[in-house]
Amino acid sequence: MDEIDCAVIGAGVVGLAIARALAMAGREVVILEAEGAIGTHTSARNSEVIHAGISYAPGSLKGRLCVEGKAALYAYCAERGIGHRRIGKLIVATHESELPELGRYIELGSAHGVTDLRLIDAAEAHAMEPEVRCVGALHSPSTGIVDSHGLMLGYLGDAERHGATLALRSPVVAGEATADGIVLQVGASADTRLRCRNVINAAGLGAQRVAGAIAGMPATLIPPLHFAVGHYFTLGRKSPFNRLVYPTGREGALRAHVTIDLGGQCKFGPDLGWRDGVDYRFDASRAPAFRDAIRRYYPGLRDDDLQPGYTGIRPRLAGPGSSMHNTATDFVIQGGSQHGVAGLVNLFGIESPGLTASLAIGEHVRQIVEQQAEAKR
Structure with a gap:
């Protein structure tokens, strides 16, 4: 032996x-x-995102290790020549009722030492991302993307x-x-x-x-293990966005984040569903729900813009109804x-x-x- x-x-x-x-x-x-x-x-x-560390419960391992890992990852990629870009992210509120949630992200980020977040109004958000419709946003400049x-x-x-x-x-x-x-x-x-x-x-x-x-x-x-499936749809034309765009809103709602890869390809997702095991089948019938969710902040989306991309499975410890802040x-x-x-x-x-x-x-x-x-x- x-x-x-x-x-x-x-x-x-x-x-x-x-x-x-x-x-x-x-x-x-x-x-x-x-x-x-x-x-x-x-x-x-996955989304190949370098996260800022603003979505996790105070005192959590996720929050602490995300912030520590973010700094180490940027330094490592720069030193080794690994593809990455610190492109930033906007978290956008599309209704007045969602504005308080932006402040919640600042609180969560502050608990883990993230101090570069900034609330901006609709005009500044539009100047940064002209295709985005919102009533206010949170700018996270340390969010980025990486070649996983x-x-x-x-x-x-x-x-x-x-x-x-x-x-x-x-x-x-x-x-x-x-x-x-x-x-x-x-x-x-x-x-x-x-x-x-x-x-x-x-x-x-x-x-x-x-x-x-x-x-x-x-x-x-x-x-226990819960198999959380997420779909990604790709945009079938040049990306209208320069940054990541994440809509805020109710937990469990289809938020359809905008992510951009290093080649400039724009994709939307992931959503959140549940499967009984590792099952990467793509459910194209999710497209109408994605379109409705995306148009909340990107009204310029055309009916034929979305193309099936891929799915990912996340190893969740909490099942349906769990909050990301839990x-x-x-x-x-x-x-x-x-x-x-x-x-x-x-x-x-x-x-x-x-x-x-x-x-x-x-x-x-x-x-x-x-x-x-x-x-x-």
């Missing part, structure tokens, strides 16, 4: 950031990825240069916590066994399944002091802003691993 120091399960953007942090700290790292390529699920099917695949390749390259190894098509099918480490059974036929001093479960949509497959992990500490929707990062399995770190519910927070999450997990190793001495 092979013995290793650290096994990172999952080669999405967060798993790769964790592997990078551990390898750069001098640890032996193997990255176990069930698919045939890195980042094929949540990391590849380029970012993942950067993280993987750093990890490999410091000795990490990537093993594709290597699903973890079972495990057992023993006195000498965590034994993982790897591969579709479970023909490979690894004894690991540390296991980091960053399997994203599969994190609950992986945790449940490790004998000794208390089932009561594995939170602490039940926060990241869950468990070490041995929470669940009692020495050497195991579980990451659950790592959805948005996971990409923005990835470097900060990597450092956070590295600290947990170091603290657990120190406690053993």
